[in-house]
Amino acid sequence: MSQKAREKSIEIIGIIDSSVPKKLNGDLSRLRQILLNLLNNAIKFSHQGEIVLRMRSTPLAPPFHRLYIEVKDFGIGISTAEIKTLFQPFVQADASTTRRFGGTGLGLSICRRLVEAMQGQIDVISQPNKGSTFWFEITLEAHNNEEINPKNIALHNKHALIVDDLPASRERLSQQLSEMGFIVTMISNRFDTLAALSNATHAFDIALISKNLDFPSSQQLASDIHALPLQHNLPLILLSSNSTIGQTESAKAAGYAAFLSKPIRSNTLYSAIELVLNQHNAPEQILVTTHQIGEQLATKKQHILVVEDNPVNQQVVVKMLEKLNYRVDIANDGALGVAAVAAQNYDLVLMDCQMPNMDGYAATKRIRATEQSGQHLPIVALTANVFKEDILRCQQAGMDDFLSKPITLIALQTALDRHLQPSTPSTSAQSSSS
Incomplete structure (x- = not known):
């Protein structure tokens, strides 16, 4: 769904709580259909900002888990009266949405039938002009061959800085970095970033900066960071939810070591960090290769x-x-x-x-x-x-x-x-x- 979201400058963020088992037995096709429906509606009825997909799990009698999934948007919202009929067939909240948003937002009755077929329940929490949170719960069986991945020793206790103005995006990036072993500091704006780096009692090993920061530009922020005492060699990774032609070269010129497009999978982020830190220890390679890290990961595929x-x-x-x-x-x-x-x-x-x-x-x-x-x-x-x-x-x-x-x-x-x-x-x- 990321391409449709990018067209409206919306960022999709998926956060899976550590309580969720790595493997569960269930109906993959039904689950995918439900999520596509909910995410598609969230994009359709949102104008900007973020859409957050959250998942957590409550253990039941072994080996079962109660899986909770929600899709939260900050779009047009739904009134209490409209919610009562929303999951019924052939019902839409407001007929004007067909003209304004290119569709009726139907399909929720199908979601309800699919969730109930999996012995679950589905509902929504919403207010007009304050967004909606569609949620559902299903019971699944945990896979008995679950593998636990230990934190990477090479990154253990290294310090990472995240600069992103979207709270859910900061949360997701922090989760990914913490699982790798980093000690994470999260900041939402330029001024706090420069202050934190100037007054830090420890050295940062890497910084991840989101391009959706409004002012100043991410290029200027990179220059400001590298102009600080003791920070001129801090490796920076630029994260963008709306990649355009020429961004890689401008990121390189600003001093970024890597450029990655959101949404970012954990293995992609890990590979980029590993390359950046390795090349940081071999300065003669940086000018030739670091600006191409994002492309190196992608162009292995046709x-x-x-x-x-x-x-x-x-x-x-x-x-x-x-x-x-x-x-x-x-x-x-x-x-x-x-x-x-x-x-x-x-x-x-x-x-x-x-x-x-x-x-x-x-x-x-x-x-x-x-x-x-x-x-x-x-x-x-x-x-x-x-x-x-x-x-x-x-x-x-x-x-x-x-x-x-x-x-x-x-x-x-x-x-x-x-x-x-x-x-x-x-x-x-x-x-x-x-």
């Missing part, structure tokens, strides 16, 4: 663009590609797909044929028209029509292959294998041969 306007189809294809270990971007129509190809080197494009504004045929022709001699970006059509004339139309537009909907994992892998070299990092996709 990069695929999915051009598709249907949110459900997007989710299905993205899940399949992630399972096959590809890096994925999404464009919601043909025009955005053309712009994405112009701005980024992709290894392959999956192109839906029927889309508003600009369909897949027109988008493919536009991409082909911009390719120089020797360049050819593989484009695979996604279409529900598999008649001979449809295949011919795909070929005439410049597409290399097609996949018929609904797409299967095996068919997708087979098509990708035909056009991609195995285990080749994304370097210059537009210059690869078909």
Whole structure:
């Protein structure tokens, strides 16, 4: 859901309490459907700020746990009268939401049926203009082969500074760093950051700075930190929830050692910290490699663009590609797909044929028209029509292959294998041969 959130400058933060077992037995598909529904509604009815997904667990008679999950937003909210009918089929809180937010927010009745099918309960706490917290509880069985990961000794008792103006984001980052062994200090603004570093009784080993800080810019903050006595070598990692072209270079110029896009998985954060600290001990390597840490982690995977306007189809294809270990971007129509190809080197494009504004045929022709001699970006059509004339139309537009909907994992892998070299990092996709 992060791409949809970025389009509205909303940050999604997931916080899993330590009380939750590492492995639980349950219905993964139902749980995913419920969470997608709740998160999609939270994004739809929010304007800005953050959406927080929290999970905690209460142990019952072994081996069972009562799992509590909530999705909290700071959007338009719901009145008490409307809440009473919210989970009933074909009911929406306010008819005007269809026009204002591009949908009715339905699907809650389905969530209720799914939760009850898992012997659970679901409800909401909300007030108009003060946001909503949708929560549900289900009972699951803990897996009996749970593994406990000890804190990393190399990071134990090192000091980390977090600078982020969103409380839930600070909480999540602190949780991740504490699990690695860091002693964490959290700060919400520039002035307290500079004061803490100036007056600290101990040295900080690393600092994580969020780019959503409003003033001054994160670039200026990095310069101010490195201008302080004893802090000119403090490794800084820039975190952004809305990455744009050129941010990596500007982060490097400001003095950051790494640049990571939110939401940040713990293993990605750990790898970046490990690289930064290792390179901090080898200064001759910093100027060449540290600004590329985020890219190094991502470009180990081949990069695929999915051009598709249907949110459900997007989710299905993205899940399949992630399972096959590809890096994925999404464009919601043909025009955005053309712009994405112009701005980024992709290894392959999956192109839906029927889309508003600009369909897949027109988008493919536009991409082909911009390719120089020797360049050819593989484009695979996604279409529900598999008649001979449809295949011919795909070929005439410049597409290399097609996949018929609904797409299967095996068919997708087979098509990708035909056009991609195995285990080749994304370097210059537009210059690869078909």
